[in-house]
Amino acid sequence: MLSLESVSVCVDGRFIVRDVSLSVGSGELHVIMGPNGAGKSTLLAAIMGLSHAKVCGGRILFNGVDITHLPSYERAKLGISLAHQVTPAFRGVRFLEVAKAVATRFNSDWRALASLLMIENLLSRDLFSGFSGGERKRAELYLALLQDPKVALLDEPDSGVDIDTLRVLARLIDYTVFVRGTSAILVTHSGFILERLSRVTRAHIMVGGTVVYSGDPALVIPVILKYGYMRGLEVLRGGGG
Amino acid sequence: MGVGRAEVEKALSKPSPFGLDVDVLKYVVEEPSVEELKALELEEPVRSASTRLGFNGVKPSYVQVDQTALYKLLERRLRGYGVIVAPLRTALEKMDYAKRIAWRLVDPRSDKYTALAYLRGGELGYFIYVPPNVKVDVPIYTCLVLRLERRAQLAHNIVYVDEGSEAHVITGCAVPHGVRDGLHVGISEFHVSRGARLTFSMIHAWSQGVHVRPRTAVYVEEGGEYVGYYITYNPVQSIQAYPVVRLQARARAYSASVVVGLGSGDYDVGTKVILEGPGASGEIVSRTLGLEESRVTARAEIVGKARDSRGHIECLGLLVSEKSSIAAYPLIRSEDPGSTLSHEAAIGRISREELEYLMSRGFEEDEAKSIIVRGFMKVDVPGLPEVVRRHVDSIVGTISKLAVG
Numbered sequence: 001m002l003s004l005e006s007v008s009v010c011v012d013g014r015f016i017v018r019d020v021s022l023s024v025g026s027g028e029l030h031v032i033m034g035p036n037g038a039g040k041s042t043l044l045a046a047i048m049g050l051s052h053a054k055v056c057g058g059r060i061l062f063n064g065v066d067i068t069h070l071p072s073y074e075r076a077k078l079g080i081s082l083a084h085q086v087t088p089a090f091r092g093v094r095f096l097e098v099a100k101a102v103a104t105r106f107n108s109d110w111r112a113l114a115s116l117l118m119i120e121n122l123l124s125r126d127l128f129s130g131f132s133g134g135e136r137k138r139a140e141l142y143l144a145l146l147q148d149p150k151v152a153l154l155d156e157p158d159s160g161v162d163i164d165t166l167r168v169l170a171r172l173i174d175y176t177v178f179v180r181g182t183s184a185i186l187v188t189h190s191g192f193i194l195e196r197l198s199r200v201t202r203a204h205i206m207v208g209g210t211v212v213y214s215g216d217p218a219l220v221i222p223v224i225l226k227y228g229y230m231r232g233l234e235v236l237r238g239g240g241g
Numbered sequence: 242m243g244v245g246r247a248e249v250e251k252a253l254s255k256p257s258p259f260g261l262d263v264d265v266l267k268y269v270v271e272e273p274s275v276e277e278l279k280a281l282e283l284e285e286p287v288r289s290a291s292t293r294l295g296f297n298g299v300k301p302s303y304v305q306v307d308q309t310a311l312y313k314l315l316e317r318r319l320r321g322y323g324v325i326v327a328p329l330r331t332a333l334e335k336m337d338y339a340k341r342i343a344w345r346l347v348d349p350r351s352d353k354y355t356a357l358a359y360l361r362g363g364e365l366g367y368f369i370y371v372p373p374n375v376k377v378d379v380p381i382y383t384c385l386v387l388r389l390e391r392r393a394q395l396a397h398n399i400v401y402v403d404e405g406s407e408a409h410v411i412t413g414c415a416v417p418h419g420v421r422d423g424l425h426v427g428i429s430e431f432h433v434s435r436g437a438r439l440t441f442s443m444i445h446a447w448s449q450g451v452h453v454r455p456r457t458a459v460y461v462e463e464g465g466e467y468v469g470y471y472i473t474y475n476p477v478q479s480i481q482a483y484p485v486v487r488l489q490a491r492a493r494a495y496s497a498s499v500v501v502g503l504g505s506g507d508y509d510v511g512t513k514v515i516l517e518g519p520g521a522s523g524e525i526v527s528r529t530l531g532l533e534e535s536r537v538t539a540r541a542e543i544v545g546k547a548r549d550s551r552g553h554i555e556c557l558g559l560l561v562s563e564k565s566s567i568a569a570y571p572l573i574r575s576e577d578p579g580s581t582l583s584h585e586a587a588i589g590r591i592s593r594e595e596l597e598y599l600m601s602r603g604f605e606e607d608e609a610k611s612i613i614v615r616g617f618m619k620v621d622v623p624g625l626p627e628v629v630r631r632h633v634d635s636i637v638g639t640i641s642k643l644a645v646g
Contacts, residue, residue, distance in 0.1 A: 048601050049601070050597060050601060051597060071600070072597070072600050072601040073600045073601070073602075073603050073604055073605050076600075076601060076602055076603035077603050081601075081602075082601055084598065084601070087598065088592060088594035088595045088598050090595060090613070090616070091557060091587055091589060092528060092557040092559065092616070092617045093612075093613055093616030093617055094616055094619065094621065097612065097615065097616035097619055098599070098602075098612060098616065101604070101612045102602050102603070105602075105603050105604070106603065124621060127616075143602060147602065147603060
């Protein structure tokens with residue numbers, strides 16, 4: 001479905017991501033864990049085609065088609081969506097207006113999804129203006145999933161949210177991947193959401209702009225959550241605990 | 242209202258405190274006349290103006306073309322409610338109470354425009370009366386068209402909604418394509434009685450060269466409600482309006498203005514709400530868009546004069562063109578410790594971050610701009626009937642496409 005072949009990403013001419021290869025199959029959920037500044041968000045931005053994250057090596061294939069140089073809106077139309085970590089506040093533009101525009105473009109049902117994510121009360125407000133952390137994450141996941149994507153890129157959906165919101169987000173991600181068959185790459189530095197997801201296909205550890213470890217999530221996630229990234233990696237590599 | 246004609250004559254040279262000063266005497270005011278409006282009678286220029294207002298398929302109850310009032314014998318539904326729609330000139334001749342309320346809310350000596358309408362207007366304009374305790378769910382459409390060059394169109398409109406009633410009035414004011422010079426002055430006096438409700442939507446489609454001076458005053462009695470919606474989305478030489486809404490005990494007002502500045506037009510549009518009675522509340526919302534070389538001024542004022550009264554102002558501007566300018570003047574003044582007033586104002590541009598965000602959601606750059614502009618202009622006006630909402634939405638949809646070229 002989605003393949004990264006030795007992808008490097010530059011921001012303002014500097015290498016932020018180096019030589020990442022990754023393959024996500026249909027209906028798979030991959031998790032990329034890593035400390036702050038590891039290049040996780042930049043990698044997702046490059047897959048989405050955001051202008052600040054330039055692919056400066058390798059290529060990105062989507063269903064066998066090279067999309068490395070396509071603009072973001074073309075990638076979105078092909079079926080890639082990104083739940084951004086940072087969202088701009090739209091002053092004077094109601095959430096509902098944007099939701100309807102997205103739903104119309106992707107022929108999806110804005111009402112049903114709004115109810116699942118419990119964001120109906122936010123729709124009359126200006127998009128992302130004065131939203132709390134949890135509201136912003138729910139709203140953002142809502143818009144990303146409203147695109148009815150084939151591949152969802154979820155950038156830190158669990159940072160700065162309360163336990164109830166975490167539960168709602170995890171349930172919806174589960175539903176999207178395992179019921180709707182959407183593929184997903186979920187990026188997290190805290191790992192809070194991982195214990196609430198029912199099944200993760202593969203876990204990757206990213207440090208210093210590259211993927212340094214990939215493995216069975218049942219093995220990787222508990223070790224990282226217990227020992228942190230540096231010590232956890234030693235444990236994983238050494239096979240001890 | 243017992244004003245001497247000589248005093249009003251003096252006001253003919255009195256400029257308005259706001260907006261460009263217009264030499265009103267250079268415009269020709271034709272002899273006023275009143276005729277019955279028959280179906281299919283509207284000539285091409287008037288039809289063209291109606292189209293620009295999105296009034297296709299609409300059957301207005303009152304049409305004024307230059308200084309000719311065309312009124313229609315009421316359709317059955319409005320008649321069933323006991324609603325009266327007539328040229329004010331006719332109403333003043335036949336109905337004593339029309340005479341009693343005319344010029345009660347607007348002082349003809351206010352400025353040269355009110356004076357001109359008072360002295361030369363011949364009391365053309367519409368008179369709408371809604372009897373007590375009826376909810377009129379059919380909107381009452383009126384249409385004012387300025388058709389000839391170098392003419393002044395003067396209208397004096399009165400709406401009286403009696404106790405416990407509800408009515409929706411929609412007024413479109415326009416010129417057909419091609420009119421390059423003119424003056425439109427519209428005096429509007431709205432009386433919303435105890436427990437009554439009036440929504441008034443004004444849609445403007447002018448053209449470069451036309452000066453527009455609406456003068457509106459609204460009086461809302463105890464427990465009544467007034468909802469005003471105004472949108473202008475075509476070029477104009479200048480427009481200056483600052484309606485005043487006076488609210489008595491527990492009365493409410495909501496006013497929304499959407500101004501799309503185009504061409505080299507000078508737009509100076511605002512609303513003033515005076516909270517005169519305890520528990521009164523008012524909200525003023527304005528959205529201004531600066532396109533091309535337009536200069537846009539958004540004014541809003543709420544005065545709190547009574548306990549437990551509340552008011553809020555929101556003025557947002559979106560500067561799209563570098564040659565345009567927007568100014569916002571939100572003003573709150575409290576004369577009673579029990580009055581709670583607040584305001585917010587912001588002027589910005591479409592940011593790169595917003596565009597990039599929407600592009601990542603599957604929209605090309607122009608589409609993304611259009612979503613922002615459309616969303617910005619779409620104010621959620623409480624209580625506007627569905628038919629009006631659809632009308633306004635379709636206008637906003639058209640403009641948002643034009644705005645981004």
